Amino acid sequence: MGVITKIAIQQKRVDRYNIDIDGQYAFSADEAVLIEFNLKKGQTLTEEDIARIGLRDGVQRGVNTAINFLSMRMRSEKEVRDYLKKKEIDQEAHEEIMERLGAMGYLNDEQFADAYIKTQIQTTEKGPAVILRELKEKGIRDDTAASLMEQFTVEAQVEKAGVLFEKALKKYKKDSAFLQQKKAEQLILTKGYSAAVMKKAANALEPDEEAEQEALMHQAEKAHRRYRALEAREYRQKMKTALYRKGFDLTDIDRAINRLLEEEER
Structure with a gap:
């Protein structure tokens, strides 16, 4: 048990405060935690009080850390959890941090996956298999990913695969048509398109005899x-x-x- 003798704003972090108990530095806390516990000079704190304040501060620090991480772009829940571990946020605080982020509208794996798929379709050459693998790595449920992937229609896949095919043929133009075909097919499969889509894309192209x-x-x-x-x-x-x-x-x-x-x- 001790008495708060000083509360001072940190020099480098204006949203955090240093708290002295009985004339000595005891701990620091976020401004939101300071307000939540109504901490003030002259207040008496027990060891249990300090432990509860520390836990709440860990949650608040984790929320702030996660929001900063999320401010750059949308993230999956797994990405946020991994980031909290990387930043050494207290493991006991993780669940409450995730709940608060969800309630604040920062986390929604379905919305994240939908946006991710749209971005990959519009800005990359990736096929469905590669996109699905990446979503799995980001912790998205298989059924959620598969359902949302339906927006990447077979027609759109064939069109993108056809562009890839033409690029590959130009790249290997000094090879025989046979080798050009094989290398182009391999490229398309590597990019994550199915054999059926690859064949449709190949069949749509006219052979260049010259x-x-x-x-x-x-x-x-x-x-x-x-x-x-x-x-x-x-x-x-x-x-x-x-x-x-x-x-x-x-x-x-x-x-x-x-x-x-x-x-x-x-």
């Missing part, structure tokens, strides 16, 4: 420089093997080889 021939000649010229010194039969065999492994058609390969040899003779 680009295929350009890619073939690019690879054929590289192989030609490597094998041009070989005997004719070995040269053809090496050329065919190298280009076939890259996914080009054998008939087109023969044409490319003949064209290179004709140019060599000129």
